[in-house]
Every structure is written in C-alpha cells, then in structure tokens.
Amino acid sequence: MAQINAYLTFGGKCREAMNFYKESLGGELEFIVIEDSPMAQHFPAELQKSILHASLTKGDLMFMATDMIGPDGIVPGNNVALTITATSEEEMNDFFSALSLGGRVTHALEDFFAGRMGSLVDKFGIYWSVFYDINSGK
Known part of the structure; x- marks a missing residue:
C-alpha cells in the first residue's frame, strides 16, 4: 500500500531540527550527508556537509527532512x-x-x-x- 509522509525542508538546520524532534518524540534518526552519498559530485563544495536526506521513525510514525532548498527558496x-x-x-x-x-x-x-x-x-x-x-x- 502506498504511504504519504511529511517531508520538511530546513535550509541548513536539518540536523539541528531533526535531533530536536528525536529528543521530543524518540525513535531512530538517520542522516544522509551529501558528501557521503552517490550524489556528491552533483553539488558544490559549500553544500557537501549539508543533509541530503534525513528520516525519523518510531513504529508507524515516520517523517523526513532535508537541507536542500528548491529553486523558489523557502517561502511559506x-x-x-x-x-x-x-x-x-x-x-x-x-x-x-x-x-x-x-x-x-x-x-x-x-x-x-x-x-x-x-x-x-x-x-x-x-x-x-x-x-x-x-x-x-x-
């Protein structure tokens, strides 16, 4: 069955935010950092330490996040x-x-x-x- 999950964008604060949510909600937190991913060569040096993808799971609860901002920037x-x-x-x-x-x-x-x-x-x-x-x- 298909699932729908929230995906949050933090633009540089993903690690901090997701650690906060882990402390608040518990669960398992995983990060994929750009420099450690197969996508690293597609990003400039200044983004290599950024979070490409993070996920927090606890039982059936799961949400994901990133530091990657789309072409429109972050707007409400x-x-x-x-x-x-x-x-x-x-x-x-x-x-x-x-x-x-x-x-x-x-x-x-x-x-x-x-x-x-x-x-x-x-x-x-x-x-x-x-x-x-x-x-x-x-």
Missing part, C-alpha cells in the same frame, strides 16, 4: 511537502501524472541512487514528491 508553504512512496513504478507514474495536472512540475521523474523520484506543486499550491524504490519494490 514550500518548506513542507507530502511524499508518496509508491508500491510500483506504474503507481508512481500514475500518481505523478494525476497530481501534476493543472500544477507545475518542479523536478521531473528521474532515477537516482535511492530509486526514482519527481517533485511537483499541484494546482492548489501543495508541494509533493513521488518516490519509488526500484531496488526493493517499495
């Missing part, structure tokens, strides 16, 4: 995105296509080290990321 409303983790590539494509109708694709669907992903703003101004892990079928 775009620092929180809903992320759909699809159960198949077909489902991912269907979700992405449907949600982008009347909206704006901010990052086309493409493969990267953790799977396949794209981002968009729907016609109501809600930010979405759609993800499918090709390797595990999640």
Whole structure:
C-alpha cells in the first residue's frame, strides 16, 4: 500500500531540527550527508556537509527532512511537502501524472541512487514528491 509522509525542508538546520524532534518524540534518526552519498559530485563544495536526506521513525510514525532548498527558496508553504512512496513504478507514474495536472512540475521523474523520484506543486499550491524504490519494490 502506498504511504504519504511529511517531508520538511530546513535550509541548513536539518540536523539541528531533526535531533530536536528525536529528543521530543524518540525513535531512530538517520542522516544522509551529501558528501557521503552517490550524489556528491552533483553539488558544490559549500553544500557537501549539508543533509541530503534525513528520516525519523518510531513504529508507524515516520517523517523526513532535508537541507536542500528548491529553486523558489523557502517561502511559506514550500518548506513542507507530502511524499508518496509508491508500491510500483506504474503507481508512481500514475500518481505523478494525476497530481501534476493543472500544477507545475518542479523536478521531473528521474532515477537516482535511492530509486526514482519527481517533485511537483499541484494546482492548489501543495508541494509533493513521488518516490519509488526500484531496488526493493517499495
């Protein structure tokens, strides 16, 4: 079954914020730092210590975060995105296509080290990321 999770953008304060949430809520916290990821060569030197992806999980509770800011910068409303983790590539494509109708694709669907992903703003101004892990079928 597909899941929807919150994805927060902190623009340089991701580690601090996620550690705060871990202290407040408990759970397991994981970070992927740009310099330690297969994506490192795609980012400038000044971003290498930034958090590419973080996740906090406790039972069924999970939310994710990043330091990566989109082309619009951080404005009210775009620092929180809903992320759909699809159960198949077909489902991912269907979700992405449907949600982008009347909206704006901010990052086309493409493969990267953790799977396949794209981002968009729907016609109501809600930010979405759609993800499918090709390797595990999640």
